[in-house]
Amino acid sequence: MGARLDGKIAIVSGGARGMGSSHARALVAEGAQVVGFDINEGEGPALVDELGSNRFAFLRGDVTKAEDWDNVVAGCHERFGAPNVLVNNAGVSPLHTLADVSEADYRKVIDINQVGTFLGMRALVPSLKEGGGSIVNIASTAAYVGFTELISYTASKWAVRGMTRAAALELAEHGIRVNTVCPGDTDTPMIRAFAGTDTGALPPAEELPMGRWARPEEISSAVVFLASDESSYISGSDIVVDGAYTAQ
Amino acid sequence: MSLVEGKVAIVSGAGSGMGVTHVRALATKGARVVGFDVTPGEGPRLLEELGDDRVRFLQGDVTSAADWARVVVECESRFGVPSILVNNAGIFRPNRVDSATEADYRKVIDINQIGTFLGMQAVVDPMRENGGGSIVNICSTSGLVAFTDNFAYVASKWAVRGMTRAAALELAADGIRVNTVCPGETDTPLIRNSDVPGTALPAETFPLGRWARPEEISAAVVFLASDDSSYMTGSDVVVDGAYTAA
Numbered sequence: 001m002g003a004r005l006d007g008k009i010a011i012v013s014g015g016a017r018g019m020g021s022s023h024a025r026a027l028v029a030e031g032a033q034v035v036g037f038d039i040n041e042g043e044g045p046a047l048v049d050e051l052g053s054n055r056f057a058f059l060r061g062d063v064t065k066a067e068d069w070d071n072v073v074a075g076c077h078e079r080f081g082a083p084n085v086l087v088n089n090a091g092v093s094p095l096h097t098l099a100d101v102s103e104a105d106y107r108k109v110i111d112i113n114q115v116g117t118f119l120g121m122r123a124l125v126p127s128l129k130e131g132g133g134s135i136v137n138i139a140s141t142a143a144y145v146g147f148t149e150l151i152s153y154t155a156s157k158w159a160v161r162g163m164t165r166a167a168a169l170e171l172a173e174h175g176i177r178v179n180t181v182c183p184g185d186t187d188t189p190m191i192r193a194f195a196g197t198d199t200g201a202l203p204p205a206e207e208l209p210m211g212r213w214a215r216p217e218e219i220s221s222a223v224v225f226l227a228s229d230e231s232s233y234i235s236g237s238d239i240v241v242d243g244a245y246t247a248q
Numbered sequence: 249m250s251l252v253e254g255k256v257a258i259v260s261g262a263g264s265g266m267g268v269t270h271v272r273a274l275a276t277k278g279a280r281v282v283g284f285d286v287t288p289g290e291g292p293r294l295l296e297e298l299g300d301d302r303v304r305f306l307q308g309d310v311t312s313a314a315d316w317a318r319v320v321v322e323c324e325s326r327f328g329v330p331s332i333l334v335n336n337a338g339i340f341r342p343n344r345v346d347s348a349t350e351a352d353y354r355k356v357i358d359i360n361q362i363g364t365f366l367g368m369q370a371v372v373d374p375m376r377e378n379g380g381g382s383i384v385n386i387c388s389t390s391g392l393v394a395f396t397d398n399f400a401y402v403a404s405k406w407a408v409r410g411m412t413r414a415a416a417l418e419l420a421a422d423g424i425r426v427n428t429v430c431p432g433e434t435d436t437p438l439i440r441n442s443d444v445p446g447t448a449l450p451a452e453t454f455p456l457g458r459w460a461r462p463e464e465i466s467a468a469v470v471f472l473a474s475d476d477s478s479y480m481t482g483s484d485v486v487v488d489g490a491y492t493a494a
Binding site for chain 2: 164165166168169172173177184209210211214215218219221222224225230231232233234235236237238239240241242243244245246247248
């Protein structure tokens with residue numbers, strides 16, 4: 001086990017599946033203790049078995065509820081101590097166009113991806129203020145450019161990128177760094193679900209500059225870098241992990 | 249396993265400032281490093297510190313394609329095919345659009361921009377034959393926004409950022425990744441010793457209330473040089489303490 005995250009205690013939202021489980025594994029592999037929380041159990045219990053209950057805890061919670069965030073933070077304090085890393089990873093990306101989307105569906109995506117990220121940051125600030133810390137907001141290439149059929153996802157991710165900058169400026173004096181990781185298309189259940197449709201939101205992998213999707217571990221390694229003290233002068237910025245997609 | 253274990257790196261402008269810390273960071277994280285510069289600077293001291301089984305220092309000028317070719321040949325014969333290139337050499341001259349002399353403008357472009365281009369060209373064939381590699385171009389916040397009195401420097405750094413994207417697209421199929429690191433103001437002798445007003449923004453200007461330590465820039469270089477960043481290409485790692493967030 002590596003030691004780049006010795007002494008780090010992290011909360012990962014959406015930590016029971018997809019990229020979230022990958023982040024949990026990568027953080028633990030470098031010495032962190034991690035609380036994963038998710039609205040569904042998913043891989044949560046299995047991850048506790050795999051990583052050890054002295055390293056990983058799973059809690060159920062809904063990122064759109066402030067009281068659930070408070071419970072998770074309290075749960076972290078009880079099990080491992082004050083968190084000093086937050087990974088706002090929970091997110092949904094339903095396919096719909098501006099013309100067709102219902103207001104309810106639009107608001108739902110904003111609620112989980114954007115408001116959930118805001119609530120997470122706000123809930124963690126008191127703990128992070130104590131000794132400094134690192135907030136990693138998972139955004140997307142859809143926070144840099146536009147895609148068809150992803151109107152609400154795109155809105156929410158641009159918002160996350162903007163909030164990240166504003167929060168970075170406000171929290172700098174407390175030693176709290178705030179950054180995004182912006183993944184391109186990554187091999188997760190979410191993307192595989194798209195691949196089964198003929199949506200224009202997902203170019204064929206062979207047409208990408210690197211000719212393939214990212215592996216979840218390739219996103220998690222950027223999360224590890226931002227969580228660690230190696231990135232101590234990095235704040236208010238984006239780590240774009242997209243195989244040159246937005247370089248075009 | 250250390251982040252860049254078994255890798256071979258070339259670092260330009262290795263004799264002073266950030267170049268020194270890049271060499272040290274790469275070598276202590278497992279790489280063997282060929283550093284070069286127009287003057288020896290701290291080269292001999294670094295060689296003593298890190299050992300000649302880890303580092304080698306050469307004299308060379310980044311504006312000379314022949315010097316780049318020689319550095320690559322020396323690297324291959326001493327340590328092997330380079331898998332990492334850090335285009336770090338760069339100069340700063342204060343000047344403005346209306347009063348810059350053509351000679352000053354061309355000099356900054358020559359070292360910062362052409363030097364970076366020649367470096368990329370020099371390593372592409374060896375990297376391609378070797379299955380890939382990572383090119384890290386040291387850019388700047390001056391490549392993300394603009395500053396007054398920095399006219400030629402801003403031009404050169406925006407050029408580096410654009411070239412990085414174009415090169416990333418052209419070389420993706422060869423497994424060669426190309427990214428920038430964009431430092432904000434970094435505490436080096438260049439900054440501390442400058443008597444040119446406006447060379448550096450005061451530390452209080454920055455949201456984090458201080459300049460970067462050179463090691464904090466080098467940590468981003470090591471990350472991009474390592475396989476941890478294997479899906480990153482055509483991007484910028486901005487190490488500026490939230491300066492450009494404002």
